[in-house]
Amino acid sequence: MEHKILAYLEQRPNEYVSGEQLSELLGCTRTAVWKHIRSLRDQGYTFDAVSRKGYKLTGKPDKLSAAAILAELSTAVMGRSVKMYDSVDSTQTIAHRLAEEGAPEGTLVIAEVQTAGRGRMGKNWHSPKGKGVWMSLVLRPNIPVHFTPQLTLLVAVALNRTIRKLEPSLPVAIKWPNDLLVDGRKISGILLESNAEDERLRHVIAGVGISVNLQEGDYPEELRGIATSLRMLSGREWSRSELIRAFLEQFEALYNLYDSEGFEPIRTAWEASAYSLGRPIAARTPRGVVEGVAESIDEMGALIVRHPDGSVTKLYSADI
Numbered sequence: 001m002e003h004k005i006l007a008y009l010e011q012r013p014n015e016y017v018s019g020e021q022l023s024e025l026l027g028c029t030r031t032a033v034w035k036h037i038r039s040l041r042d043q044g045y046t047f048d049a050v051s052r053k054g055y056k057l058t059g060k061p062d063k064l065s066a067a068a069i070l071a072e073l074s075t076a077v078m079g080r081s082v083k084m085y086d087s088v089d090s091t092q093t094i095a096h097r098l099a100e101e102g103a104p105e106g107t108l109v110i111a112e113v114q115t116a117g118r119g120r121m122g123k124n125w126h127s128p129k130g131k132g133v134w135m136s137l138v139l140r141p142n143i144p145v146h147f148t149p150q151l152t153l154l155v156a157v158a159l160n161r162t163i164r165k166l167e168p169s170l171p172v173a174i175k176w177p178n179d180l181l182v183d184g185r186k187i188s189g190i191l192l193e194s195n196a197e198d199e200r201l202r203h204v205i206a207g208v209g210i211s212v213n214l215q216e217g218d219y220p221e222e223l224r225g226i227a228t229s230l231r232m233l234s235g236r237e238w239s240r241s242e243l244i245r246a247f248l249e250q251f252e253a254l255y256n257l258y259d260s261e262g263f264e265p266i267r268t269a270w271e272a273s274a275y276s277l278g279r280p281i282a283a284r285t286p287r288g289v290v291e292g293v294a295e296s297i298d299e300m301g302a303l304i305v306r307h308p309d310g311s312v313t314k315l316y317s318a319d320i
Helices: 002-010 019-026 030-042 066-070 091-100 145-166 230-234 240-261 264-272
Strands: 046-050 054-059 082-088 108-114 132-139 172-175 179-182 185-197 200-211 280-285 288-297 303-306 312-315
Touching: 002 019, 002 030, 002 054, 019 030, 019 054, 030 046, 066 082, 066 240, 082 091, 091 108, 091 132, 091 185, 091 200, 108 240, 132 240, 145 172, 145 179, 145 185, 145 200, 145 240, 145 264, 240 264, 264 288, 280 303, 288 312
Parallel strands: 082 108
Antiparallel strands: 046 054, 108 132, 132 200, 172 179, 179 185, 185 200, 280 288, 288 303, 303 312
16 A cells, blocks of 8 residues: 555655545545555655645655665775665674674675664664664674774774765764764764684674664654754755765775774774763763763773772773
């Protein structure tokens, strides 16, 4: 029925079609028509609805495709193999499986929607269909297991640079260790999960969630005060394919720099874009709440917090 609604409205691009017309077309009630329109909105279609006139189709979802991403991609490794899915529980789960099956470094898993997207510390990640970038990247870095947290900061720097390049006016900042914020509201999150055996790192999965074209009504009530999207901030719709390509190119450049020069240039770039540094923070850790001023990050990527008495705590995992 939804396909019939779309076909009928597409044939009349400049007309309003009443709910009564659509109910006669489908042989159902006007309430059922309204439910189908709502379902199509959830899938990324937009409509102008006017009382006593009806519905007019005004926009279609930006459907991702591997071909569109690869068409202008300039990387040598990252994203050269793309696995596209319409719906998954989590791209992290798929990427782990592919890595175990021998998928090469740079394999990219993308889904239009995640039904059980994962964030840090067991949190869920809101991943509505056709509105964001929900992706995971297979990495096989030649580093010790305990260096893995550095990669989280590397991904954050790459994503920050990507957004700044595409929209220089947005004051994007990185909140330790993995969130990107604009004016204190989250636009992206990063989750790194590793697989190791006998202190040997087998693979790392870098999960990235970017709220791209969501609007206020796409967020559940509990997220509306703390989350935002690139579209809401910039006032324009973004090409998700362009954003993915730009991120892969920035990430590969930094990943190669990290491989050749180590963590120091990444650390410097991260601190230059940090939201947390110089601010008083409260950090929830498994051992309780740590309070102080976030001072810097160390050579492993830990956050250094200075307390009022001058003592210092290093945080390796916390919710700021």
